[in-house]
Amino acid sequence: MLNSEKTKRVKKGPGFIETFDRIAPTYEEKYGDKLNLAHEECLSILKKMDWASLPRSILDIGCGTGALLQHLHIRWPQANCIGIDPAQGMVDEAIKRRPFARFLVGMAEELALPSGSIDLIVCSMSFGHWYDKSAGLREIRRILHANGLFCLIENAPPGWGINSLINWIMGSLGSYIPEAEIVRLAESVGLQRIYSTTTARNIIVSVFQLPNGGHSYHDQ
16 A cells, blocks of 8 residues: 555656546546557557456556456456556545455556466556666565566557647646667566567557566567
């Protein structure tokens, strides 16, 4: 959970928590189309992964109202679904809308979960709002199961196009970095890239595992 001192410090970074608290009740309705594009990319790449076994635990970091977890729950109903978001308002909305999952207030840099406990970690359109990206990736490496997967979906650094306009309207321009930098940071903390690309929609899609995790990608 976030304590007040930590919350104040995070507010100085990209992605102001107050903004997301304020827009939480209507966030999914207002930004649903943009979210759906990212969720489609996530679901599509996960279908192309060779799974040694079905995920028993799924974590969405920066889960917002839990919309992506809804899709993942439909696909893997046996999995224990957890969502973490630094905005209390988003967590409150997620609890109301997705009672099948457990939702916590927290941030990527300090995940209050046991080491090696999560089979599938997803992060869709929240990486750009992390206060410390390297610290968050280290936490992901810590809690990821030996045979787990981490799927990251994020905007590529935008010019002054539609992505920047939407972020300006939301009140917080995220700290977006190129695909190559995301891969470099992930590999620097000990994650192994399985797949990474920047799509025609200017969305970065990257999948990682622990070294010798045993997963592979098939383009079908």
